[in-house]
Amino acid sequence: MELQDELAEVVSADLARLGFGRRSNSWYRAGKYVYAVVSLQRSSWDSSVYVNVGLSPVEQANRGWLPESKCQVRFRADAIRSVSPAGLALLSEAGLSSAGHEDWQERVRRDLIDPLVQILERVVDLESLGQIVRSELSAKVMVHRDIRAALHLEGD
Template sequence: MFNSILLKALNEVFKPLGFRKKSANWYRVSGDLYCVVGVQESRWDESCYVNVGFAPAVNAKAGWLPESKCLVRFRVDAITSISREGLDLLSGQAAETSGQDDLRVDLVEKIATPVAQAVNPIESIEDLKSLLKTSVSDQVFIHREIRVELLEEG
């Protein structure tokens, strides 16, 4: 049940921004970059993870690339604008204490919207470099193929 509420919340925010949905993922090419936002269910409990991935647009030849194949990847808990309260909503326990509509509204406000605000304007390597410096913690996987370009000063 929780997973379906989270998917509805993300869809409500990402569809109007031009993201396409595939299973539990929203993806698009914007400018020179491909972006994907995906929901991953925990193996151990009812919680979910929301993962973000970026890759050069040329890597997404068929228009789709899973987050695990992206050159830059992180979980939404690395986005500094997402509060602890927002992250607690992903635990799955929030579904037990809130009604479905209230939970969906909270997920839109505290998870989906901040993620969209972070990733929506990213269209180039320079935009991504800025995002990583200003709005994302150090908990980011950056593939060696793109690491030097993203981490260089200037």
């Protein structure tokens, strides 16, 4: 099984518990105020996989779907401050092969997916999204100019 498929297996269970549906290598949820999507993307440079996250006002989702690339707040897992470099290293073939299958799954869940899930659980509206962008994500976050004021990020 390829790394992306292995990662999808781990991601699926945790995001399904939060009410996310699946579409190919993306998981999405249209909440009352905020739409969220998590996508897995193979690297063009090596054998690693990126975990991409997109968030937008729910009105932007067309019939419950909006690709991550069209979301107004976008980031990768490496922008989550609570995700360690060791957690990110698990997103490579070397990380997978250095650990046993079950050990790798447990470490990915603990070091990468759990911090992501904790953020997604708390994004319920634009105010909570703004708080998380300001306090729990690094500067590696793309925030579209149209949503900056609603997230209270005008001066950032």
